[in-house]
Amino acid sequence: MPPLSDAPALKTLADRVRPVDRRAGDATRAYLDTLTKPPGSLGDLEALAVQLGEITGQAKPEVTPPACIVFAADHGVAAEGVSAFDQEVTAQMVANFAAGGAAINAFARCIDARLEVVDVGVAGDMADTGTADNPVVNAKIRRGTGNILTEPAMSCEEAVAALDAGAQAASRALDAGCRCLIVGEMGIANTTAASAMLAVLTGHPVSGVVGTGTGISSAGLSHKVSVIERAIEARWMDVSNPLDVLANVGGLEIGAMAGAYLAGAARGVPCLVDGFIATVAALLACELCPEVRGYLIFGHRSEEPGHDVALEALDAAPLLALGMRLGEGSGAALAFPLLDAACAMLREMATFADAGVDDSRS
Numbered sequence: 001m002p003p004l005s006d007a008p009a010l011k012t013l014a015d016r017v018r019p020v021d022r023r024a025g026d027a028t029r030a031y032l033d034t035l036t037k038p039p040g041s042l043g044d045l046e047a048l049a050v051q052l053g054e055i056t057g058q059a060k061p062e063v064t065p066p067a068c069i070v071f072a073a074d075h076g077v078a079a080e081g082v083s084a085f086d087q088e089v090t091a092q093m094v095a096n097f098a099a100g101g102a103a104i105n106a107f108a109r110c111i112d113a114r115l116e117v118v119d120v121g122v123a124g125d126m127a128d129t130g131t132a133d134n135p136v137v138n139a140k141i142r143r144g145t146g147n148i149l150t151e152p153a154m155s156c157e158e159a160v161a162a163l164d165a166g167a168q169a170a171s172r173a174l175d176a177g178c179r180c181l182i183v184g185e186m187g188i189a190n191t192t193a194a195s196a197m198l199a200v201l202t203g204h205p206v207s208g209v210v211g212t213g214t215g216i217s218s219a220g221l222s223h224k225v226s227v228i229e230r231a232i233e234a235r236w237m238d239v240s241n242p243l244d245v246l247a248n249v250g251g252l253e254i255g256a257m258a259g260a261y262l263a264g265a266a267r268g269v270p271c272l273v274d275g276f277i278a279t280v281a282a283l284l285a286c287e288l289c290p291e292v293r294g295y296l297i298f299g300h301r302s303e304e305p306g307h308d309v310a311l312e313a314l315d316a317a318p319l320l321a322l323g324m325r326l327g328e329g330s331g332a333a334l335a336f337p338l339l340d341a342a343c344a345m346l347r348e349m350a351t352f353a354d355a356g357v358d359d360s361r362s
């Protein structure tokens, strides 16, 4: 079954994703060599400028203002003791986001980002927790996923609804004038779901993709590997159908993140990918629609070992490596100033001709 054949709205969205504009990228590359610096001397920032040219089709791209969107959901598999924290912490952290006290609130303020938290599946009731500065949107699809050890995470309809909720959140941010999406998540036990998805989608052994998440012990890690192996064994899924993989072993916030990347790509804006869970969601989006890949910029390298496997599957090299493993979009938010700097380089630097500086190459 083609992945999106039974999800017409998503298929329409995926059909709107155009390949990035390689010609605009070539023009940016040529223009960079006219600026007052030795060719290539701004290193990875130049590659970033080229990618922003490809994504936007603009000679002078702009990425401000950015949007931070944090998707929150719970995971039934938390009942198996796979996380260092209890499921209730998801709802408590959503309340913390609403109060402005989480890392992503601080970092979003640093970069003047629009912040929105979207409850796509928190087990507890989050209604009326948001504020004007830190809104919490109620897009709850169900109260947490099923425990993947004993039942599918969600139905195929719920998986499609999760992607759709993510696409709608991205559209709200873009309609409000945001020009870059920073997508994050919060969900106790979601490294278990993301690891299961990654193992199934890439064929990697579970033991090679699982890490300690929020900080479980080494005994806890062995238990987590065993839970994921048994969950994959117990589920009947079409491993060539990414939506079926999401429905069987994934998470509501993971589907929503993939939907946000799809919508961002369809609207031609750069999407900054955060850590491990975010990169597995990016892999899901690219499996549904390979053209999305050109719109993704990878913010940081997470400490979670599976992140390297997911990055490799996407042929991606992150901008930063700060030893972080928080989630929430925090690493992506910290990488945003580099995108802004790449735009400033194109917008503000003088050319050799303008500045009267000899270009020794000619």
Ligand SMILES: O=C(O)c1ccc[n+]([C@@H]2O[C@H](COP(=O)([O-])O)[C@@H](O)[C@H]2O)c1
Residues within 6 Å of the ligand: 082, 083, 084, 085, 185, 186, 187, 188, 189, 190, 191, 192, 212, 213, 214, 215, 274, 275, 276, 277, 278, 302, 303, 304, 307, 324, 325, 326, 327, 328
């Ligand atoms: O982004 C990452 O790379 C990352 C790595 C490890 C943990 N996390 C965060 O920690 C939570 C999941 O960890 P766990 O141990 O409960 O599966 C979830 O809320 C994630 O945002 C995030």
Ligand SMILES: Cc1cc2nc[nH]c2cc1C
Residues within 6 Å of the ligand: 085, 089, 093, 185, 186, 187, 214, 326, 327, 328
């Ligand atoms: C406190 C806490 C904050 C988080 N932010 C993202 N994931 C998280 C997990 C925990 C446990």
